[in-house]
Amino acid sequence: MRFAHRHLLGIEHLSQSDITAILDLAEKYVDLNRQSAKHSDVLAGLTQINMFFENSTRTQASFELAGKRLGADVMNMAMQASSIKKGETLIDTAMTLNAMHPDLLVVRHPHSGAVDLLAQKVNCAVLNAGDGRHEHPTQALLDALTIRRAKGRLHRLNVAICGDVAHSRVARSNLILLGKMENRIRLIGPPTLVPAQFAEFGAEIYDDMTEGLRDVDVVMMLRLQKERMDGGFIPSEREYYHRYGLDAAKLALAKPDAIVMHPGPMNRGVEIDGTLADDINRSVIQEQVEMGVAVRMAAMELLARNLKEEA
Amino acid sequence: MTNLIFTNARLIDPEAGSDALGWLHVADGRILASGDGPAPEADAQVIDCGGQCLAPGIVDIGVKVCEPGERHKESYKSAGLAAAAGGVTTMVTRPDTLPAIDTPETLEFVTRRAQADTPVNVLTMAALTKGRDGREMTEIGFLMDAGAVAFTDCDHVVTDTKVFSRALTYARACGALVIAHPQDPGLSHGAAATSGKFAALRGLPAVSPMAERMGLDRDIALLEMTGAAYHADQITTARALPALERAKRNGLDITAGTSIHHLTLNELDVADYRTFFKVKPPLRSEDDRKAVIEAVRSGLIDTISSMHTPQDEESKRLPFEEAASGAVALETLLPAALRLYHADQLDLPTLFRAMTLNPAKRLGLDCGRLSAGAPADLVLFDPDVPFVLDRFTLKSKSQNTPFDGQRMQGKVAATYVAGKEIFRRS
Numbered sequence: 001m002r003f004a005h006r007h008l009l010g011i012e013h014l015s016q017s018d019i020t021a022i023l024d025l026a027e028k029y030v031d032l033n034r035q036s037a038k039h040s041d042v043l044a045g046l047t048q049i050n051m052f053f054e055n056s057t058r059t060q061a062s063f064e065l066a067g068k069r070l071g072a073d074v075m076n077m078a079m080q081a082s083s084i085k086k087g088e089t090l091i092d093t094a095m096t097l098n099a100m101h102p103d104l105l106v107v108r109h110p111h112s113g114a115v116d117l118l119a120q121k122v123n124c125a126v127l128n129a130g131d132g133r134h135e136h137p138t139q140a141l142l143d144a145l146t147i148r149r150a151k152g153r154l155h156r157l158n159v160a161i162c163g164d165v166a167h168s169r170v171a172r173s174n175l176i177l178l179g180k181m182e183n184r185i186r187l188i189g190p191p192t193l194v195p196a197q198f199a200e201f202g203a204e205i206y207d208d209m210t211e212g213l214r215d216v217d218v219v220m221m222l223r224l225q226k227e228r229m230d231g232g233f234i235p236s237e238r239e240y241y242h243r244y245g246l247d248a249a250k251l252a253l254a255k256p257d258a259i260v261m262h263p264g265p266m267n268r269g270v271e272i273d274g275t276l277a278d279d280i281n282r283s284v285i286q287e288q289v290e291m292g293v294a295v296r297m298a299a300m301e302l303l304a305r306n307l308k309e310e311a
Numbered sequence: 312m313t314n315l316i317f318t319n320a321r322l323i324d325p326e327a328g329s330d331a332l333g334w335l336h337v338a339d340g341r342i343l344a345s346g347d348g349p350a351p352e353a354d355a356q357v358i359d360c361g362g363q364c365l366a367p368g369i370v371d372i373g374v375k376v377c378e379p380g381e382r383h384k385e386s387y388k389s390a391g392l393a394a395a396a397g398g399v400t401t402m403v404t405r406p407d408t409l410p411a412i413d414t415p416e417t418l419e420f421v422t423r424r425a426q427a428d429t430p431v432n433v434l435t436m437a438a439l440t441k442g443r444d445g446r447e448m449t450e451i452g453f454l455m456d457a458g459a460v461a462f463t464d465c466d467h468v469v470t471d472t473k474v475f476s477r478a479l480t481y482a483r484a485c486g487a488l489v490i491a492h493p494q495d496p497g498l499s500h501g502a503a504a505t506s507g508k509f510a511a512l513r514g515l516p517a518v519s520p521m522a523e524r525m526g527l528d529r530d531i532a533l534l535e536m537t538g539a540a541y542h543a544d545q546i547t548t549a550r551a552l553p554a555l556e557r558a559k560r561n562g563l564d565i566t567a568g569t570s571i572h573h574l575t576l577n578e579l580d581v582a583d584y585r586t587f588f589k590v591k592p593p594l595r596s597e598d599d600r601k602a603v604i605e606a607v608r609s610g611l612i613d614t615i616s617s618m619h620t621p622q623d624e625e626s627k628r629l630p631f632e633e634a635a636s637g638a639v640a641l642e643t644l645l646p647a648a649l650r651l652y653h654a655d656q657l658d659l660p661t662l663f664r665a666m667t668l669n670p671a672k673r674l675g676l677d678c679g680r681l682s683a684g685a686p687a688d689l690v691l692f693d694p695d696v697p698f699v700l701d702r703f704t705l706k707s708k709s710q711n712t713p714f715d716g717q718r719m720q721g722k723v724a725a726t727y728v729a730g731k732e733i734f735r736r737s
């Protein structure tokens with residue numbers, strides 16, 4: 001199957017069949033990653049640069065591991081510590097990197113649209129590892145894979161996305177992906193964090209969590225983004241936990257086999273009860289991390305195939 | 312001296328509201344007479360307009376020329392050439408330079424530069440508060456003596472209502488016009504887009520269109536208190552219009568403008584974070600755009616301006632949130648306005664009323680009309696000629712136009728200031 005995209009900038013640009021293709025290929029890598037010899041050579045000879053303009057441990061590690069398992073030469077650049085501080089613009093940084101002939105560029109940036117901008121200026125394939133509040137496509141794909149494996153399908157599910165939707169690129173990408181795959185989506189949170197405009201995406205909006213969780217198949221919790229809170233979205237963390245934190249009592253309203261997801265890192269006791277997060281019967285949070293590596297391997301392989309065709 | 316007769320011209324007269332073939336006689340830099348039928352015999356140079364439109368030259372309130380401070384973005388010379396090519400015969404320049412034009416000395420420097428380098432009329436506005444920082448009013452009296460035609464802090468809102476009310480009161484005593492940017496500064500802080508589905512999808516920090524109405528409501532209350540003469544620089548949302556309408560009906564000395572970009576573009580034009588479409592206030596929804604066009608048609612919104620704001624490539628080649636706001640528009644104002652004419656939304660006399668007559672009236676100028684005695688500031692244009700805009704052909708030093716690569720219709724053929732031809736398209 002041909003993946004008709006040069007970059008992976010967002011879920012917005014993908015079709016149903018694109019999404020299915022990535023997930024199907026990722027399944028193979030899940031198997032590979034569970035073997036003792038976890039190596040493939042599909043990216044052999046290619047150079048992958050991870051450029052993170054914003055702190056990240058998990059996503060960066062996941063991309064790094066994905067690239068290494070596929071045989072790419074992987075380099076990490078911690079951009080928040082380097083040239084930006086010296087006043088270099090994003091475009092100059094991109095041009096500098098471009099001159100080093102990378103094949104795959106993995107970029108995270110604190111501003112929405114920055115990765116799109118960078119992709120216009122470089123000759124390689126760009127993967128968006130999160131831009132501002134805009135998109136985080138590989139997170140949505142790994143969530144989709146996790147749901148598909150747990151529920152046996154990725155359509156006609158009731159999915160609740162709970163918490164800080166306004167500041168979350170994870171929520172946007174998931175909303176778009178799950179919408180494209182024909183699921184019913186509910187957004188749950190205080191109205192300061194779940195703006196009414198999201199109803200226009202076809203989601204149902206609830207500010208009462210007990211109502212919103214009723215009979216859902218999937219409960220996706222979001223991290224309360226304390227670093228993006230420039231003032232007064234919620235009165236306090238304890239009140240937030242009381243009203244919108246996921247605990248066993250609230251989860252009891254969902255379907256009995258509903259799964260609990262969280263993109264991490266978690267604020268235990270703020271948006272999710274610690275015991276619940278560790279409950280292997282309900283929580284698929286560890287599985288999400290595992291799927292992350294596989295999905296990123298799949299996405300990079302599909303983009304690399306196009307690079308080879310071009311060459 | 313100049314003695315011209317324009318014949319076979321489609322005269323666009325915003326005062327009479329007429330659009331008809333006729334002739335126009337110019338002598339000694341002023342309009343002598345006009346009419347239909349055969350042109351009078353006179354000892355004058357005859358210019359056959361071949362049926363093209365002849366209208367008053369545009370009076371553009373709110374042009375940013377980047378002197379002093381950022382001459383690399385736009386100088387008086389480049390702005391003057393752009394204005395001439397765009398049919399703008401009077402530029403009313405903004406004081407949001409570096410430093411701000413807030414003393415008579417700076418104003419005199421700017422006036423000197425403008426006179427030396429520009430073929431069009433230049434009138435200057437001065438800051439309302441020192442440094443445009445909203446704390447102390449400027450020397451409004453001295454600045455008026457030095458030639459300031461209006462006082463504005465541009466896109467800075469004077470947040471302290473006591474400071475603003477005193478400045479308005481003092482301005483009223485001086486007979487000065489105050490131009491303000493109606494916006495609630497708290498609500499709009501950090502915003503790069505208008506809140507709605509598009510901003511939510513793109514993940515851009517957004518402001519509710521209500522912020523404009525809140526700013527306008529506050530300013531209207533202060534006008535009731537002070538009785539000052541006030542002009543809102545840009546009204547861009549439907550929600551602000553009823554308040555404006557009420558204020559006018561109640562007899563306050565209030566007028567309002569809008570920008571050509573808010574009349575011809577909407578938020579969706581930003582598409583994939585195209586920073587040339589980042590303006591202040593941000594582009595609005597299509598519903599707002601339509602409401603603003605209707606308000607121009609009815610006369611509720613008085614003026615249309617280019618809000619010409621040059622930005623160099625470096626300030627625009629950034630992620631959308633970080634990129635500078637503003638677009639150049641001196642040369643695209645007329646072709647963009649003609650989009651509304653070709654779309655049957657506004658007729659030519661209405662467009663020119665908002666681009667020439669009303670701004671001239673608001674500033675107490677005698678230009679902007681075709682009546683006998685008015686200065687012969689004129690623009691001759693073909694409203695129909697199609698072209699694709701190439702931004703690198705613009706005469707501005709900065710070429711940050713949102714219309715790059717777009718199909719447009721209507722080109723200026725010649726521009727006259729005081730009867731003197733200052734531009735002719737070759």
